[in-house]
Amino acid sequence: MSPDDVHADPTQTRAWQRLALLAATSESTIRELLDEDPDRVKALTHAGARVHLDLSRQRITDDVLRALLDLAVERNVAARRDDMLAGVHINVTEDRAVLHTALRRPAGAPQMVDGTDVTTEVRDVLARMAAFAESVRSGAWLGGTGERITSIVNIGIGGSDLGPAMAHIALEAFSDRSLAFHFVSNVDPTDLVEALRSCDPASTLVIVASKTFTTLETMTNAHAARRWLVESLGDSAVERHFVAVSTNAEKVSEFGIDTANMFGFWDWVGGRYSMDSAIGLSTMIAVGPDGFGQMLAGFHAMDEHFATTPPESNLPLLMGLVAVWNRTFLGIGTTAVLPYSQYLARFPAYLQQLTMESNGKSVRLDGTPVDYETGAIFWGEPGTNGQHSFYQLLHQGTSTVASDIIVVARSENPLTDQQDMLVANALAQAAVLSRGRTPEEVAADGTPAWLVPHKVMPGNRPVSVISIERLDPFSLGALVALYEHSVFVQGAIWGIGSFDQWGVELGKKVAMGILETIEDASAPAFDPATDASIELYRRLR
Numbered sequence: 001m002s003p004d005d006v007h008a009d010p011t012q013t014r015a016w017q018r019l020a021l022l023a024a025t026s027e028s029t030i031r032e033l034l035d036e037d038p039d040r041v042k043a044l045t046h047a048g049a050r051v052h053l054d055l056s057r058q059r060i061t062d063d064v065l066r067a068l069l070d071l072a073v074e075r076n077v078a079a080r081r082d083d084m085l086a087g088v089h090i091n092v093t094e095d096r097a098v099l100h101t102a103l104r105r106p107a108g109a110p111q112m113v114d115g116t117d118v119t120t121e122v123r124d125v126l127a128r129m130a131a132f133a134e135s136v137r138s139g140a141w142l143g144g145t146g147e148r149i150t151s152i153v154n155i156g157i158g159g160s161d162l163g164p165a166m167a168h169i170a171l172e173a174f175s176d177r178s179l180a181f182h183f184v185s186n187v188d189p190t191d192l193v194e195a196l197r198s199c200d201p202a203s204t205l206v207i208v209a210s211k212t213f214t215t216l217e218t219m220t221n222a223h224a225a226r227r228w229l230v231e232s233l234g235d236s237a238v239e240r241h242f243v244a245v246s247t248n249a250e251k252v253s254e255f256g257i258d259t260a261n262m263f264g265f266w267d268w269v270g271g272r273y274s275m276d277s278a279i280g281l282s283t284m285i286a287v288g289p290d291g292f293g294q295m296l297a298g299f300h301a302m303d304e305h306f307a308t309t310p311p312e313s314n315l316p317l318l319m320g321l322v323a324v325w326n327r328t329f330l331g332i333g334t335t336a337v338l339p340y341s342q343y344l345a346r347f348p349a350y351l352q353q354l355t356m357e358s359n360g361k362s363v364r365l366d367g368t369p370v371d372y373e374t375g376a377i378f379w380g381e382p383g384t385n386g387q388h389s390f391y392q393l394l395h396q397g398t399s400t401v402a403s404d405i406i407v408v409a410r411s412e413n414p415l416t417d418q419q420d421m422l423v424a425n426a427l428a429q430a431a432v433l434s435r436g437r438t439p440e441e442v443a444a445d446g447t448p449a450w451l452v453p454h455k456v457m458p459g460n461r462p463v464s465v466i467s468i469e470r471l472d473p474f475s476l477g478a479l480v481a482l483y484e485h486s487v488f489v490q491g492a493i494w495g496i497g498s499f500d501q502w503g504v505e506l507g508k509k510v511a512m513g514i515l516e517t518i519e520d521a522s523a524p525a526f527d528p529a530t531d532a533s534i535e536l537y538r539r540l541r
Contacts, residue, residue: 009364010495011372015071022064023329029460030057031435046313048305049298049478050468053315057434057463058322059330068321069311077317077492084488085307087113087268091499092365098499099266100273100484104299104477113268121266125278129263130289132243136205137176137285143202144237151199153182154282155192155225156209157217158504160245161185162353163275164209166346167283167295170476173343173412175286183282184225187217192224201232206242209279211265213244213251216508226255245278270499272353273484276477291473298477306485316482319464320489326402326462327376328494336394337380339406340426343471347406348380351483357504358487361496374494376402384425394433395457402462405430406479410470426465433461 010016034040034056044056060068072078084090087097102111102118110117135141139148154164165183168175175181182195196204206225210218222242229241238256246252247264263278275283276299284292306316326332335355337348359375380386383405394401407426411419436459442452466482468475491498517523517534525531 008495009368010071010075010493013071013074015067015074018067019064019071019325019329022061022067023325026059026061026064028061029436030059030462031459033059033061034435046315046318048309048313048315049301049481050475051302051315051478051482052467053319053482054465054467055318055322057430057465058326059460059462060322060325064325068325071324071493072311072317072321072489075493075495077489078311080492081307081485081488085303087111087118091270091497093497093500093502094267096499097268098270098273099268100270100276101300101303103269103276104296104303106297106300118266118268125263125265129278129281129284130292132261132263133281133284133289133292137179137288141205142240143204144233144240145202147200147202149203149205150178151180151182151204152282152285153184153195153199153204153206153225154209155184155206155218155221156245156279157185157215158353158357159271159274160209160215160218160279162272162346162350164280164282166350167275167280167476168286169346170343170471171283171287171291171295171473173471174291174473176288179286181282181286184221185217187220189224192221196225196228201229201237201241204229204241207245207281208242208255208257209245209281211245211247211271213246213248213255216512222255243281245281272357275480287473295473295477298474298479299481300477301474302478302481302485306481316485317489319482320486320493322462322464323376323402323486323490324493327490328373330400330462331373332376332400332402332462333373334377334379334399334401336386336390336401336403337378337406338383338386338403338426338429339380339408340383340422341406341408341471342382343412344406344408345382348378350480351380352378354483355487357501358498359491359494359496360503361491361494361498364495365497366495370494370496372494374490374496380404383429384422387425387429391429394461400461402464403430403433404464404466407465407467408469408471409467412470430463430465432457433459434463435459436461 041056045052045054084098085101087099089095089097091098097113099111099113103122105111105119107123109119111119136149141149143149161183168181184192184195208218208222226238229237235256239258242257243261244252244257245263249259249262252262253259263281265274265277269277276296280292306314311317337351339347355378356375361374363369405426407423437457439452439456442455447455487498514534
């Protein structure tokens with residue numbers, strides 16, 4: 001097989017076959033690996049863009065690490081990375097470039113896509129966003145009755161919601177507290193109604209985020225919000241209370257939004273990679289243009305680290321390779337994201353879309369089916385909350401779960417020794433998950449013999465510990481970019497397309513057909529189970 005054939009079957013590479021053998025024959029536990037090698041922690045801890053990654057609690061030996069790095073070479077990951085960064089159309093099923101990295105390039109660093117420097121347009125949109133954000137923050141932007149804006153409602157779905165909603169909570173310590181932010185995504189009317197309940201139409205700004213301005217859930221909520229506003233202030237107030245993140249000027253204008261207040265982005269920005277584009281308008285209003293710029297700088301710092309750092313200490317590359325090892329070779333199907341920061345409460349949900357929509361694929365780029373596991377299930381909750389709910393399964397359950405434990409060293413809200421207590425819990429969980437607790441250790445505590453088996457912790461659960469000094473805009477950007485590029489590495493190894501989402505598109509299409517049938521009983525029928533469910537819904541309704 002040619003090493004530059006990214007469409008080829010990765011199982012045919014020498015490194016893959018070596019890894020399969022190592023997975024089948026390796027018997028060393030994480031505890032043994034840590035105890036037998038005094039240099040292990042130093043060798044497996046790396047830093048970049050103010051992020052520290054400790055892989056010493058992963059179930060990897062020197063042989064495994066070498067084979068993983070060889071696999072990256074055989075799968076030509078570096079060249080594929082360079083193609084992505086150069087604007088090559090690596091999203092083959094949609095014939096698009098994948099250039100979210102261009103959104104955060106600094107001024108004076110051009111990025112060519114199909115012969116055009118896209119950073120000129122990017123900087124223009126950022127400048128327009130900054131001017132608008134400052135006008136809202138300063139009170140210069142007034143509603144239709146002359147009142148200052150105090151509530152911002154972001155209406156979107158998927159990447160148009162998860163990124164801004166996650167970033168708002170993550171950066172709340174840096175946000176303008178005189179402004180209240182609400183995020184609406186679910187077509188369930190409750191989502192919008194409850195968000196608007198605390199809002200006054202005269203002082204509310206609604207951001208409608210839909211590239212096409214036709215997304216069913218988003219536009220259904222947007223039109224409902226418009227009716228809510230118009231009932232109080234009239235049609236003429238719409239252009240003072242609604243702005244759009246879209247590229248469809250005609251639809252935006254039809255809605256009543258002045259296209260001067262339309263902020264665009266591009267088809268080379270996937271929804272789940274768009275929080276640093278105009279989709280982040282609510283974020284910029286919250287933290288200000290300078291804060292948003294710091295976040296972009298953090299993204300770019302990790303981009304540069306990924307592009308230039310040698311493989312042996314390249315954080316996204318190593319993180320992605322370990323993820324492949326855990327999922328494909330060790331058969332670990334899920335990864336728990338455990339941020340020990342309440343500000344990162346929505347980070348696991350954000351990563352669910354980033355990772356599972358990207359790599360939940362069962363065919364390779366050439367359309368041939370895979371016969372190996374791809375795309376782990378991501379989930380999680382902040383610590384210490386999760387310790388009192390699902391950690392029991394992590395420690396003693398019959399399924400092995402890999403974990404990413406995220407530690408923030410400095411609290412934005414110091415209270416006595418509570419931050420030390422929080423971090424102590426994070427490191428304790430990392431130790432117990434990876435090392436476990438033997439029968440002998442349990443018995444040595446004076447535990448009765450009959451109780452010993454119940455207190456044994458098997459350990460050997462793989463854990464990555466990701467540490468940052470503080471959760472500021474720069475570090476949030478770097479942290480998100482770390483996961484973005486790790487997802488890319490995994491897809492490149494597996495030979496799948498990480499940048500389309502046809503499964504999502506099919507669901508939308510079928511939903512429209514069912515909606516038609518619900519509203520018109522003479523419309524075409526579906527399968528017997530769906531028809532029965534529709535009829536039951538009609539009766540219950």
